[in-house]
Amino acid sequence: MNSFIPLSIPNFEGNERKYVYDAVDKGWVSTGGSYVSKFEKNLASYLNVEDVAVCQSGTSAIHLSLIEAGVIPGDTVLVSPLTFIAAVNPVKYQHAFPVFIDCDDSFCLDPIKLRKFCEEECDWDGKVLHYQKSAVKAIIVVHIFGNMADMESIMDTAVRFNLKVIEDATEALGTFYTEGKYKGKFAGTIGNFGAFSFNGNKIITTGGGGAVTSLTSSSVAHMRFLSTQAKTDPVNYTHDEVGYNYRMTNLQAALGVAQLENLPEFIRRKQFNYDKYASLLANSNYCQLMPFRSGTCSNKWFYSLLINRSKIKTPISKIIEQLKTSGIETRAIWGLINEQKPYQNEKTYLLEKAPYYASRIINIPCSTQITFEEIEYVVSSIEKLLGDFADE
Numbered sequence: 001m002n003s004f005i006p007l008s009i010p011n012f013e014g015n016e017r018k019y020v021y022d023a024v025d026k027g028w029v030s031t032g033g034s035y036v037s038k039f040e041k042n043l044a045s046y047l048n049v050e051d052v053a054v055c056q057s058g059t060s061a062i063h064l065s066l067i068e069a070g071v072i073p074g075d076t077v078l079v080s081p082l083t084f085i086a087a088v089n090p091v092k093y094q095h096a097f098p099v100f101i102d103c104d105d106s107f108c109l110d111p112i113k114l115r116k117f118c119e120e121e122c123d124w125d126g127k128v129l130h131y132q133k134s135a136v137k138a139i140i141v142v143h144i145f146g147n148m149a150d151m152e153s154i155m156d157t158a159v160r161f162n163l164k165v166i167e168d169a170t171e172a173l174g175t176f177y178t179e180g181k182y183k184g185k186f187a188g189t190i191g192n193f194g195a196f197s198f199n200g201n202k203i204i205t206t207g208g209g210g211a212v213t214s215l216t217s218s219s220v221a222h223m224r225f226l227s228t229q230a231k232t233d234p235v236n237y238t239h240d241e242v243g244y245n246y247r248m249t250n251l252q253a254a255l256g257v258a259q260l261e262n263l264p265e266f267i268r269r270k271q272f273n274y275d276k277y278a279s280l281l282a283n284s285n286y287c288q289l290m291p292f293r294s295g296t297c298s299n300k301w302f303y304s305l306l307i308n309r310s311k312i313k314t315p316i317s318k319i320i321e322q323l324k325t326s327g328i329e330t331r332a333i334w335g336l337i338n339e340q341k342p343y344q345n346e347k348t349y350l351l352e353k354a355p356y357y358a359s360r361i362i363n364i365p366c367s368t369q370i371t372f373e374e375i376e377y378v379v380s381s382i383e384k385l386l387g388d389f390a391d392e
Helices: 016-026 034-047 058-068 089-093 111-120 151-160 217-227 250-261 263-281 316-325 353-358 372-390
Strands: 052-055 076-079 097-101 129-131 134-142 164-168 193-197 210-214 287-289 303-307 347-349 361-364
Touching (some): 034 250, 052 217, 052 250, 058 089, 058 164, 058 210, 058 217, 097 111, 111 151, 151 164, 210 217, 250 263, 263 303, 316 361, 316 372
Parallel strands (some): 076 097, 097 347, 134 164, 164 193
Antiparallel strands (some): 052 210, 129 134, 193 210
């Protein structure tokens, strides 16, 4: 067994070296090259969408989506406080205002409170929803840790109030509905826009990188155009819009093509290892492995432990620190975004479950290479440590 068990590391066991070396040998290493278009084509095929534009990060994918959704300075965007801050920062890039709506027990945006906010806190004129004289333009829905949000309810509210839905599927590539209205639909393909990430800890990686899709191929084409500095005439360098340096490189895409080939196997391992943890933790008195939404097939990207606060009063930071001394890397869920310095003056709405889970959740090792022996060690170490804390 390894002396150190990491939280989540990339897995390169396929054609990664072959494709990257091929890109280098052919001299196509920047934002042009055949692997960029191949990765886009393969992603679109996997997700069963018309088109995908690859870009530099999940953050840039969300930013491009907000631009395409028509979010301008002074507008309002509805977001969740319990996610990585990169899901909300692009709202600030557009000089718009985030309003933080509580999460539900999936950690995703609470559809009931979302509807309640729109109906009771806003004014609807039949075309535009207004909140304190600001036009509410969009909702950013994050599928936390591969757990699909309640998209049926969220989309119903979005349609009712003419709101664009941006799905942050950066943690949920491969997650899909198995029943209901959206049966067979993948995370990131239901709303108006879908953003994906291929950061180093994601289920597949291009080192850094992301992708964006939309319900219309014309929107994808425009976001691809914006991501390459909006060159209206690339020969004479004519630019009719403000563009961005958001395009993915051919080297990154070469890595992505190889990684995507192994995505079904990576998901299978994630699901299998989650079940191992669930079996070993089923009778724990100190913690609970959080489930994923029924009616979905999740990629189970991250595994979350809910600490039993009736028995364990120890701060999450101390639990993480002590597990590290045993060679086990874990992490807190996130600090609430509305409590971060850039967002402390923004509006919040009925935050109850978000702070509850923020003080009780740790994420445990979930790499696709983790062994059963390592899983057993992680569980026994956590049980022993939490038992010691419970006795204090």
